[in-house]
Amino acid sequence: xxxxxxxxxxxxxxxxxxxxxxxxxxMRDLLPDTVPSGLIHKMYKHVNKSSPPQGQLPSEIRTYxxxxxxxxxxxxxxxxxxxxxxxxxxxxxxxQFVEAYQSYLATFPKPDxxxxxxxxxxxxxxxxxxRVALDKCLRCGHQYVYxxxxxxxxxxxxxxxxxxxxxxxxSLFNRTSTVIPRAAG
Amino acid sequence: xxxxxxxxxxxxxxVLRDLANRDPAAATHRFGAPKELIASVLRMSLExxxxxxxxDALLFAPKITSQSIQYLAxxxxxMRPALVGVSNHAAA
Numbered sequence: 001x002x003x004x005x006x007x008x009x010x011x012x013x014x015x016x017x018x019x020x021x022x023x024x025x026x027m028r029d030l031l032p033d034t035v036p037s038g039l040i041h042k043m044y045k046h047v048n049k050s051s052p053p054q055g056q057l058p059s060e061i062r063t064y065x066x067x068x069x070x071x072x073x074x075x076x077x078x079x080x081x082x083x084x085x086x087x088x089x090x091x092x093x094x095x096q097f098v099e100a101y102q103s104y105l106a107t108f109p110k111p112d113x114x115x116x117x118x119x120x121x122x123x124x125x126x127x128x129x130x131r132v133a134l135d136k137c138l139r140c141g142h143q144y145v146y147x148x149x150x151x152x153x154x155x156x157x158x159x160x161x162x163x164x165x166x167x168x169x170x171s172l173f174n175r176t177s178t179v180i181p182r183a184a185g
Numbered sequence: 186x187x188x189x190x191x192x193x194x195x196x197x198x199x200v201l202r203d204l205a206n207r208d209p210a211a212a213t214h215r216f217g218a219p220k221e222l223i224a225s226v227l228r229m230s231l232e233x234x235x236x237x238x239x240x241d242a243l244l245f246a247p248k249i250t251s252q253s254i255q256y257l258a259x260x261x262x263x264m265r266p267a268l269v270g271v272s273n274h275a276a277a
Contacts, residue, residue: 072264075271080214087219106214107266141252143271159268165255 010035013094018047020101020117025057030094030121058122061132061147071158073114074123075145077104078134081124097124140165187241195238197245202226202234215266217248248272 010031017027027040044052064074080103084096101120105113115123126132132145137157147153205212205223212223229237238244249257253272260268 072267072271076267079271089220102210103214103270106211107270109263112263140256141250141272142256142268159256159271162264163256163260163268165259 013092013098014040014043015047016098017094017117018044020098021048022117022121023052023057026118026121027094029125030097058119061123061126062150064119064123065132065145065147065153065156068158068161070114071144071156072162073104073108074132075134075143075158076107077101077115077120077123078127078132078145079143080104080107081127082134097121100124190241190243191239194240194244195235198226198234198238202229216245 014027014031014035017030022030024037024040024044027044028037031040041052063070065071077100081096081100083103084090084099089099090096097117097120101117104115104120123132127145131148133148134143134145135154136143137160140157140159140163142157142159144157144159146156201212201216201218201223204215205227209220209223212218213220216223226234248269249272253268257265257268
């Protein structure tokens with residue numbers, strides 16, 4: 001019964017991965033070895049009515065962080081992935097990637113999407129491997145991802161780079177320096 | 186004021202239920218509500234939802250902080266969901 005449950009779980013996740021056009025090497029990485037590679041290929045063709053595309057998978061962290069807009073998209077992905085793990089929505093690794101990607105899709109309107117599922121997989125994998133990390137900006141309070149292996153990338157908050165606040169005088173730094181009590185008399 | 190809060194609760198629950206009926210995944214992400222909560226709300230009748238909303242305290246928590254509010258107000262509307270998603274409060 002346990003084997004059957006596992007099989008059905010993997011079937012539904014495999015279908016979700018195919019619907020998001022995850023390429024076979026990506027699915028191979030996310031699914032356990034008990035799911036045969038032949039089934040992955042067949043399922044992709046069956047769901048998408050075409051063969052999976054060939055070519056290199058993403059391999060460069062910098063392309064995810066080279067503009068504030070890209071960094072914001074990457075941060076949304078990582079925050080969604082963190083939430084999925086913290087809230088324990090699913091213990092399945094592939095399921096966590098799918099949930100995080102669906103959250104990303106729900107956050108940005110379709111024409112603004114930058115990353116497909118394969119790019120998402122690469123970046124979340126780098127996050128799992130601790131090559132990128134999340135930090136909190138002390139100025140705006142939002143989080144941002146940075147490349148842990150590139151010191152010049154530290155302290156690069158995408159929100160501060162993209163937006164000028166409505167009232168920039170209200171910030172963490174001058175919150176305490178407001179009223180000086182007047183001397184009596 | 187208590188009437189306003191009760192109305193907010195009811196409106197929140199009704200919109201959540203409406204969206205969850207059409208797209209449960211979107212409801213989870215937009216409302217930041219766990220799947221179990223959404224499933225429970227979907228199982229409730231209208232009377233039960235009205236009863237639940239009849240509470241003088243808000244049933245949901247804000248996703249923004251005093252720090253992020255200035256940036257959210259200045260951001261274009263299309264970017265606001267992303268900022269809510271990356272706010273430290275949302276990840277906590």
